[in-house]
Amino acid sequence: MKHLLPVLLQLLLLTGVSASAEEFSIQKDGGFSIGNLGFQIIHFAPGWRATRVSPENFLLKTTPSPASGPMVFDGEFNVPGGPLSLREELRRTAAQSLEFSATVRSAGGVPTELVALTARLPLNLVRQTGLLCDGRKVSPRKQEGTSFAFRFRKVVLMLETGTLHIESDRVRLQIQDNRNWNSNSISLRFWFHNNEKMLQEGALKLRFRFIPYQSIPVDLAGIVNMGLSDETGNDRRGGWTDQGKENDMRLLPAGEMNANGVLYRILDERKNAGRATIVLRGRQRPWLPEALAVRLPDNRQVHRYLYLLNGCAWVDRSAPAGNVRVEYGDGSSDTFSVTPGVNTENFWGYKTVPEAETGWRGENNSGRVSLYSTAFKLAEKPVTGLTFSSRGTSVWMIPAVTFSDRPPLPGIEQRKQVGNQPVTIQASSELKPFSDKKIKSGTLLDFSFLNDAPAGKFGRVIADNDKFVLEKHPGKAIRFWGTNVCGQANIPSAEHAVFVADDLARRGYNLLRIHHFDNWIVRRNEGGGGTSLDPDAMAKLDFFLAELKKRGIYVTTDLFISRAIRPGDIPGCGGRGFRGIEYKMLCFVNPPARENLKRFTANFLNHVNPHTKLAYREDPQFITINLLNEDTLIGNELARDARENNPFLKKRFAEEFSAYCKRRGLPEKQEHYNGFLEELHDRFYREMHTFLRSLPCNILLADQNMCHNYNSVLLRRRYDYIDNHAYWGHPSFPGKRWQMPMQIMPQESIIPHSMGTLGMIATTQLLDKPFTVSEWCFVNPNPTSSEGSLLTAAFAALQGWDALNRFAYSHVGDSAYAKKQGVRTCFDDVHDPLVRLGEQLGALLFRSGALRESPDCFAIQLDRELNRERLQIFHSAARTRQLALLSRIGCAVNEEDGTLPLPPQTRAVIRSSGRRISRLPEAGDDWQVLHSLAAQKVVSRRVIEQEKFQSSTGEMEWDVKNGTFRLAAPTAEAFVLPAGKTLSGKTFSIASDRQFTTAAAVAMDNRPLAESERILLFHFFPVFNTDQRFRDGSLSIVERWGRPPLLAERSRITLASRRDLTGFTLFALDFDGNRLEQVSFTGNRIKLENFRGERVIAVYELTRRL
Secondary structure (H helix, E strand, O other): OOOOEEEEOOOOOOOOEEOOOOOOEEOOOOOEEEOOEEEEEEEEEOOOEEEEOOOOOEEEOOOOOOOOOOEEEEEEEEEOOEEEEEEEEEEEEEOOEEEEEEEEEEEEEEEOOEEEEEEEEEHHHHHHHOEEEOOEEEOHHHHOOOEEEEEEEEEEEEOOOEEEEEEEEEEEEEEEEOHHHOOOEEEEEEEOOOOOOEEEEEEEEEEEEEEEOEEEEOOOOOOOOEEOOOOOOOOOOOEOOOOOHHHOOOOOOOEEEEEOOEEEEEOOHHHOOOOOEEEEOEOOEOOOOOEEEEEOOOOOOEOOEEEEEEEEEOOOOOOOOEEEEEEEOOOOEEEEEEOEOOOEOEOEOOOOOOOOEEEEEEEOOOOEEEEEEEEEEOOOOEEEEEEEEEOOOOEEEEEEEEEEOOOOOOOOOOOOOOOOOOEEOOOEOOEEEEOOOOOOOOOOOOOHHHOOOOOOOOOOEEEEOOEEEEOOEEEEEOOEEEEEEEHHHHOOOHHHHHHHHHHHHHHOOOEEEEEOOHHHOEOOOOOOOOOOEOHHHHHHHHHHHHHHHHOOOEEEEEEEOOOOEOOOOOOOOOOOOEOHHHHHHHHHHOHHHHHHHHHHHHHHHOOEEOOOOEEHHHOOOEEEEEEEOOOOOOOOHHHHHHHHHOHHHHHHHHHHHHHHHHHHOOOOOHHHHHHHHHHHHHHHHHHHHHHHHHOOOOOEEEOOOOOOEHHHHHHHOOOOOEEEEEEEOOOEOOOOOOOOOEEOOOOOOOHHHOOHHHHHHHOOOEOOOOEEEEEEEEOOOOOOHHHHHHHHHHHHHHHOOOEEEEEEEEOOOHHHHOOOOOOOOOOOOOOOHHHHHHHHHHHHHHHOOOOOOOOOEEEEEEOOOOOOOOOOOOEOOHHHHHHHHOOEEEEEEOOOOOOOOOOOOEEEEEEOOOOOOOOOOEEEOOOOHHHHHHHOOOOOHHHHHHOEEEOOOOOEEEEOOOOEEEEEOOOEEEEEEOOOOEEEOOOEEEEEOOOOEEEEEEEOOOOOOOOOOEEEEEEEOOEEEEOOEEOOOOOOEEEEOOEEEEEEEOOEEEEEEOOOOOOOEEEEEOOOOOEEEEEOOEOOEEEEEOEEOOEEOOEEEEEOOO
16 A cells, blocks of 8 residues: 555553542442442332432431541431431542441331442443352343342442442342333342331441553554644645644543543644644545554553544445554454444544444534544454554544453443333333323413513514614513424414414413415415415415414514425526525525515515504514525535535536636635625625515514524624524434434533533624524423523523524424324424423513623624635634623624724623734633633633633523533522432522423512512423334434323422421412412422322422412
8 A cells, every 4th residue: 555654663561551540439428439330328118119318318417527537427317207317437448449338227117128229330331241240240131121139249340441349248239120110221239138128227338449441552653644733724734634723623632531441642742743643534635644554563462452542524434434454463463444333433523323432522613523432352462563544435533542451332321222122102100191281371371471462562673783672662672582383384274373372472472483384375376486375375374473463472484495496487497496495595696586586575575464454564563584594605514515416506606606706806716615605695685685675674684594603694794683593402314304213412411512502603693783593492302301491591691682483383283283182293392381381481581581681791803804715614612602601792893994893891802813903801712712711810710620600690500510500590590400419599409319300490479589479380301202212222213203192201309498488388280370289398398299199290389379
């Protein structure tokens, strides 16, 4: 191979490096963990009702001190049937060794099935490594769904980071396979006692010793060919994939890295001539080397596994990215393949693959990135050489290589996986059926009081600097909280129009986006290119809009979404038809296409609604119009593919680009293409703006409502307002688009991702214009999706955003409205009471003024010439987006005279492009932005050290490291937290028992929570459909939505109040807002469980009013 670069290197032989030197972690309630395995004491009452030792129910006599000697936890453990005296001692005997002893006592006896020290192991881990009990291997395969117990002297567990040895004097151990209880785990229960049903005394002693795995990193310093950082893209120098600083790997930390028990060594490019990683050729980078080799002639050690820390770019999943050839001392060799989607993946995004583990996750200046830990079993011979060769398809990057004795454990990240078999959801003791009930008028859940009906009574909505205000209420900002209806749902029957309008108003919505309506209201049999309106459809739409208006609900829309453009509709296009994104691109380069758009626009906006006697263009119910939905020209892959793959469009764009370059005297080089697209869009927007104002139509206008790159921000600065879209977990499709199966990723909270896509679009708002999000959604299924409405409302309030529309209420219309029950789908919530309650909580927080807007802001400086002579797509750095958790953030574009218009409350300028203009504190838009601002005392170092972000209002705190969110405002407190966590506000605190939880308390009498006499309590939990089918136990790929009824997963939380609740009564509310029953509580502590008899409860009324 002509590009083979053999380099003789000496293996840096280590005497045995532990990949994990971590010590036992001991919690304040006596629980402890090592090797990622946690241990906890649990009491099982009759019926196997479990009570875990926690700070909430274990009242210590004294605070344990770790200063010297054993740590002693001595106190009262409150369990059903009476308290137990519990004394636990933890004594360190040597490094990585611990002695545990504990006793429980009750003078009168407590009804008990079992008291045990428990641990829970992931099923995939036990399947791959097994358990050794007194030298005998125990596998869960033969005991699926069963439980068995025996006495032991020594148990050996092979964990992710090492082996754990547990010794006893013949203690009884119970092993339980939890798959029959919908959990991908094996429980270990070390018994305190025998089978006494009235427990009076029990004791347990165990000895623990942890041995970390050994790793030997391979020194790659002599063969690496690229750096991790790359300042300039496409120059064939620098680092990573040669895509510039927007998409490199500079945040991968140099030095030793522990990847779940495997020790890698990342080279420091500053100390190795700018080189730190192997990068091998692919179709998009054919100039890179085909192969690189490292020789290890002096190695005499035998290693069990070879590990690669690696990833790919421009992925081709039809073929391996490359091979690893392993040469042994006896002259033999093995060759292993590395294939995207099998044992490696695209470095862009967070993914899981079946035959590799996640090695490292982080962010670069464009978003989330990952590297994968790929393992190969070696022959029992010394390795003397390694050759890494490309197959010429995907670009293959390898920053580190290591030998290790740790067994590979692919699939460990998929904690919920139940083997590889399909999972069908059914009712059980942990999943209770329940039905939806629509909100009844006049109940506590009827939020229609938030609307000042009818819509438009104070005139048109106008833009006043960065806020929406009403024409007849100048100076008073108005916020909109709404949803989307799609397709046929826009033209309901008269009966269902009334039903939907009532339902939306009672949810607290004051804005509806009519979406994907355009193909449902046109006539096809009269010519006109699909621009003539259908009278029957318009009659339904008219009535629907009039009913919304009566209830104070405003409207926003787009002028093109999905109207079918059939062959012959656009003259001069060779009789072609155009699908949605193709027509959008056609409008930029084809005058007849723009005329088609204008004809539809005039017909639609000039249409007079007989119920209001107003044309749509003059009705103040319409607040905003976006020209073409999701037509973003720069950084939009769908738009780029349409321009490149449709021959007619490809030719027209090439002709327009050639003319652009000729007018400006430029060579036809790609670095001028973004500037061309900016000018092209400017021409289109000015033409459409002039046309709309000539109708006349004075509704606020915008366009390009997708993508979070800075390039597009420059195109948007001419608009009346800015609109964008954000999804957490937008569906992807293993097969055909918008057909089953459907994959939802990630299956986790947005908090550890610093508000993810919402943080990304925050950096695209212009600080001097109103900002809206006409589509947002935390997509189902996701066990954390209940956080969506709360976090979106809180984040938007802090940012000072003006309108939000969840996606979506319904895509179906009458057939869905006619049903009293429905299923939870990825988007639609017409029959989803948990999503509805979340939206009601969001309405209260966002619309009522309960949350303050940030009084200051960070301004991102953009050079108005950013798109000129640059092909790159520019995004905010991941660390820059974290500033949105502290204060408002947005862009400011320099004027032609070089000045930078900034709001007076600007804290600091984040310079993304251009020269320094402002005298305010400044930082670069890169991974060091927080450190730079901390050095200038603009932000606290606590932000960097703890990854805790407290808003400038003092009302919100995001704990990115621990995945929690806390809101503490005068009239509302809310919490998002994983299982087993506790959070405190000013009035309430919450402890989550079983699972990830979202909860809130909101005063309903406009008084502070500390004084309120009527408080709504919200408790959210996961929901499924009956017979919902998933491809496997990761529950991320849906193969069938299932049927009603909905199934609620059991959830328990404890609320504690700092105020005296004497005289208060707690009522469980039905989903329609009616009181169901009184719920008892003791003192100032309220225990909420969503299963109450045959009912499922999610909302409560705490009141002094009876």
